[in-house]
Amino acid sequence: MTQTPVYEDNLLLRALTDEARARLEPNLKPTDLPLGNVLYESGDVMNDVYFPTDSIVSLLYVMEDGRSAEISVVGNEGIVGIALFMGGQSTPSRAIVQSAGQGFRLKGSYLKAEFARHGELHHLLLRYTQALITQMAQTAACNRHHSIDQQLCRWLLLSMDRLKDNELTMTQELIANMLGVRREGVTEAAHKLQAAGVIEYKRGHIKVLNRPELERLCCECYAVVKKESDRLLEQISNSPFKKMSSG
Amino acid sequence: MTQTPVYEDNLLLRALTDEARARLEPNLKPTDLPLGNVLYESGDVMNDVYFPTDSIVSLLYVMEDGRSAEISVVGNEGIVGIALFMGGQSTPSRAIVQSAGQGFRLKGSYLKAEFARHGELHHLLLRYTQALITQMAQTAACNRHHSIDQQLCRWLLLSMDRLKDNELTMTQELIANMLGVRREGVTEAAHKLQAAGVIEYKRGHIKVLNRPELERLCCECYAVVKKESDRLLEQISNSPFKKMSSG
DNA sequence: GCTACTATGTTGGATAGCGCACATAGCGTA
DNA sequence: TACGCTATGTGCGCTATCCAACATAGTAGC
Numbered sequence: 444m445t446q447t448p449v450y451e452d453n454l455l456l457r458a459l460t461d462e463a464r465a466r467l468e469p470n471l472k473p474t475d476l477p478l479g480n481v482l483y484e485s486g487d488v489m490n491d492v493y494f495p496t497d498s499i500v501s502l503l504y505v506m507e508d509g510r511s512a513e514i515s516v517v518g519n520e521g522i523v524g525i526a527l528f529m530g531g532q533s534t535p536s537r538a539i540v541q542s543a544g545q546g547f548r549l550k551g552s553y554l555k556a557e558f559a560r561h562g563e564l565h566h567l568l569l570r571y572t573q574a575l576i577t578q579m580a581q582t583a584a585c586n587r588h589h590s591i592d593q594q595l596c597r598w599l600l601l602s603m604d605r606l607k608d609n610e611l612t613m614t615q616e617l618i619a620n621m622l623g624v625r626r627e628g629v630t631e632a633a634h635k636l637q638a639a640g641v642i643e644y645k646r647g648h649i650k651v652l653n654r655p656e657l658e659r660l661c662c663e664c665y666a667v668v669k670k671e672s673d674r675l676l677e678q679i680s681n682s683p684f685k686k687m688s689s690g
Numbered sequence: 691m692t693q694t695p696v697y698e699d700n701l702l703l704r705a706l707t708d709e710a711r712a713r714l715e716p717n718l719k720p721t722d723l724p725l726g727n728v729l730y731e732s733g734d735v736m737n738d739v740y741f742p743t744d745s746i747v748s749l750l751y752v753m754e755d756g757r758s759a760e761i762s763v764v765g766n767e768g769i770v771g772i773a774l775f776m777g778g779q780s781t782p783s784r785a786i787v788q789s790a791g792q793g794f795r796l797k798g799s800y801l802k803a804e805f806a807r808h809g810e811l812h813h814l815l816l817r818y819t820q821a822l823i824t825q826m827a828q829t830a831a832c833n834r835h836h837s838i839d840q841q842l843c844r845w846l847l848l849s850m851d852r853l854k855d856n857e858l859t860m861t862q863e864l865i866a867n868m869l870g871v872r873r874e875g876v877t878e879a880a881h882k883l884q885a886a887g888v889i890e891y892k893r894g895h896i897k898v899l900n901r902p903e904l905e906r907l908c909c910e911c912y913a914v915v916k917k918e919s920d921r922l923l924e925q926i927s928n929s930p931f932k933k934m935s936s937g
Numbered sequence: 938g939c940t941a942c943t944a945t946g947t948t949g950g951a952t953a954g955c956g957c958a959c960a961t962a963g964c965g966t967a
Numbered sequence: 968t969a970c971g972c973t974a975t976g977t978g979c980g981c982t983a984t985c986c987a988a989c990a991t992a993g994t995a996g997c
Contacts, residue, residue: 530820580761583830587757624984627986675777861974862975944992948988952983958978959976
């Protein structure tokens with residue numbers, strides 16, 4: 444049985460002042476986020492937002508012909524549903540659970556009320572949104588210029604940063620959907636990484652064995668996003684905990 | 691020589707309440723934005739923001755090896771420098787004038803002060819930012835799945851929407867940099883469009899002759915972004931002070 | 938242990954876009 | 968008018984990726 448998530452596991456919730464968190468607390472509902480669960484569909488008016496703790500949610504753009512591309516990924520550093528506080532109420536993308544786990548659900552009205560106080564949460568969410576923008580921008584550039592091999596590395600690193608262990612439950616087919624490439628392309632890229640001893644995989648499970656090497660094989664895109672996210676969110680998590688000490 | 695821009699030419703400035711605009715007005719400096727002018731470089735701390743009136747600014751991501759990709763484009767519907775009010779002060783992208791014209795420059799401190807009042811400008815800028823996010827997300831997906839031919843159509847349409855006439859001053863080389871493809875690829879795509887009577891070009895000038903056909907040849911990406919931008923910004927230009935009061 | 942299903946491996950041919958090299962042509966300037 | 972620079976046109980071989988079809992191998996359920 445999954446245990447109840449705690450606020451400290453989500454960076455945004457952790458960074459809130461006690462006062463602000465106390466206001467939200469009665470309305471934060473611990474929620475299971477099973478693999479493949481669609482939190483919202485393209486164009487849906489969002490009613491809730493989600494704060495993942497140990498789960499990962501993909502923001503996926505699905506085109507008319509069914510082909511898809513992952514726009515960005517949200518884990519315990521963020522929130523799913525930014526359109527609620529940005530004012531649009533919906534976006535043309537799908538939010539789907541990429542790695543099962545848990546999180547907190549919060550009714551949009553409560554979030555908006557707290558956001559409208561223009562206190563700590565307001566500040567936090569805008570900075571987080573900028574980090575998300577950086578990730579999207581980098582994804583656009585990466586899609587244009589880098590190979591499947593490199594992009595798989597980037598994707599693995601982004602996922603690993605949001606998980607507690609070094610193993611991921613995910614088929615190559617699903618990874619292909621995220622990257623917007625063919626499944627065979629992922630098979631081939633994964634094969635190379637396994638041959639190099641960087642990862643080990645079998646039937647829907649991928650384990651990272653040599654992270655430094657994975658970073659070396661990756662394009663610059665991962666590092667740029669990581670560095671910028673750290674910069675933007677570091678100022679957030681000043682006090683309680685020191686974030687990963689990015690060299 | 692060029693005449694002074696007026697506030698009404700920028701959608702965001704136009705949508706402000708008279709009161710808010712009166713506060714900003716003394717500090718809005720009419721500015722020439724010549725082709726190729728770099729408003730800010732990747733990582734620069736931004737001191738000013740810009741409200742284009744008849745110019746177009748590209749947000750361009752430049753990679754380590756020099757290859758580039760346009761992330762989004764800003765014209766008279768928007769503002770350049772969102773990182774200032776989002777809280778990050780800088781972004782890893784370059785803002786460069788893609789089509790010469792004019793705009794208003796505003797010191798960041800003034801913008802931040804007005805933003806911090808949490809009035810109309812605050813509301814406007816967040817909605818605009820969401821529209822920008824949509825454009826970036828769509829760009830990422832388009833880069834993944836669509837042909838150069840289609841992307842050139844998208845790019846032309848996005849540019850045309852931000853210009854008063856149907857002619858653009860821009861070499862194929864520059865377009866190639868924006869799209870992140872080879873110049874020859876653009877030459878070929880432009881050639882096809884000209885043969886089809888959709889555009890006419892010569893040495894750095896492109897004229898759109900048949901816009902409906904251009905839209906037909908384009909991938910869905912243009913329409914999605916246009917529709918979503920209209921949705922998000924329409925509510926802006928409705929009435930002077932229509933609150934969102936969403937229940 | 939058998940079966941059905943799903944995940945992964947592999948192949949062969951097609952194509953879009955790349956990199957390079959070079960040809961042509963508009964246009965400003967001397 | 969001639970020169971030179973810049974913009975565009977074109978060809979050619981190369982590679983990554985796509986598309987489609989099929990082979991193999993874990994795994995769950997019986």
